[in-house]
Amino acid sequence: MSKKSAIKTSLFAAEEREQKLDRKGDLLSTLEKHVKFSDLAAEIDRIAPRPNRKQGGRPPYPTELMVRVLVLQHLYNLSDEALEYQLLDRLSFQRFCGLRHSSSIPDANTLWVFRERISAAGGADALFDAVQRQLQQHGFIARGGQIVDATLVEAPRQHFRKAEKEKLVQGETPPEWTDAQRRQKDTEASWTKKHGKSHHGYKLSISADRKYKLIRKRHVSTAKEHDTNHFEDVLDPANTSRDVWADKGYEDRAREQRLQQNGWRLHIQHKAKRGKPPSECQKRRNTRIAKPRARVEHVFGAMLAMGGKRIRSIGLARAEFGLSIKAAVYNLRRLCSLKESGVAPI
Structure with missing residues (x-):
């Protein structure tokens, strides 16, 4: 040299x-x-x-x-x-x-x-809750209401023969599978369609507070389960505001009336019905809801950058663990961002 x-x-x-x-x-x-x-x-x-x-x-x-x-x-x-x-x-x-x-x-x-x-x-729950306590110790309690949404998480795709599918539908395991095959076959992940595209895996539902965009509650389900089934599972009663924002996929008149009677203020976009386009009033309301609701997309975008839209594990239990830890790690990263940018807790 x-x-x-x-x-x-x-x-x-x-x-x-x-x-x-x-x-x-x-x-x-x-x-x-x-x-x-x-x-x-x-x-x-x-x-x-x-x-x-x-x-x-x-x-x-x-x-x-x-x-x-x-x-x-x-x-x-x-x-x-x-x-x-x-x-x-x-x-x-x-x-x-x-x-x-x-x-x-x-x-x-x-x-x-x-x-x-x-x-x-139960380490996923313990770690997620321990992170929540640290957020509160820093003064970042849930404020400003919450936004509820869900995202699809892709899992390794499985290939089953017709006879195997018939057994699985009946809740049985194909008898010809070896122990090694049983460990490698994900019989809990499911298929669903979104915007005309097929997805295989699971679904992560969350509520994020509007003020700080921190995940406060989460729930993991199979992909085929409808978002609205887990709306109440992720509602955070500790938020300082009773306002809740969600997109039209969560519209359910009976549930909305019940929750409103319990003090919740729901801001859920209106879903147009076939042959009956939304009125101008409904369009304006949907537009008003869109801006605060969009804050949850920032959360999913950050999780996507961390690989949060795909898992390598097999089975619902491991998916629950991995996605719960992912949500906790997102919160730690968001905490650092808030602290370093000088955001002061109110």
């Missing part, structure tokens, strides 16, 4: 690179600043204590480290194998997880075992 090479060596090169990352606004450094990962880990340890290794074997990694790894996976939409590689290769990931000087890192199997253990214990 030429003596005039611009490459410089330094005993402090790693520290200098970290300082440059901080100056450029490293998201992981921002998460470190605003999120108490020790509190999230404590909640996981409460519902799913770490395995006892008194009988021998390698001790499990600290829960806080594994929670951080889980956040990385959903923040960057990485498979278990890809995440293992990035932990080995990527400086910012190592720094975030406290692994810069570690001779070992959690591998793909370790992450799978951790995820399965806490999923069976």
